[in-house]
Amino acid sequence: AKADLLGQVNKLLPSKKVTTLKKVSKAAYSKLAKKNRVVKTVKGKKVYYKKTVKTVKDKGYKIVVYCGHVGCGRSHVAAKYLVQKGFTNVYRYGGGISAWVDAGYPVESVQA
Structure with missing residues (x-):
């Protein structure tokens, strides 16, 4: 799952x-x-x-990770892993995707 996470993040990051x-x-x-x-x-x-x-890839680009619901801990693991891989602007949104969308924040996805 970690390799998939890096692959998905790299598809979204701008290059410099x-x-x-x-x-x-x-x-x-x-x-x-x-x-x-x-x-x-x-x-x-x-x-x-x-x-x-x-x-x-710009490892200083802002990345926000979140889970499907409040009790999930995968976003914490993902954020920690991305920081270990050299990303410098990583945030974890603890409210889950529903709270993120309800707050009006943008959502990007990668087509498989």
Whole structure:
């Protein structure tokens, strides 16, 4: 069930581009494609970098989990698991889905 939870969450999360720079030698820099290299001047010296751009899921996106009713504990387990997997903006709504909908909050679903 945990793998299914991650799969469902990842389908709903927006993606963002992350750029990283790794310091490389001038020789390594010259072998890189132009789009993958960056040179900066630091204290009067040229510093060479390899640039990597990748698309990742935004683990800081707000996620609210809830159960089918008040007495269910699965939302607590799900929230804890998502935090362990690196999600940083996870909330548990203790009232269950009925209270969530009654409060007028939005509901999103993933088609199987």
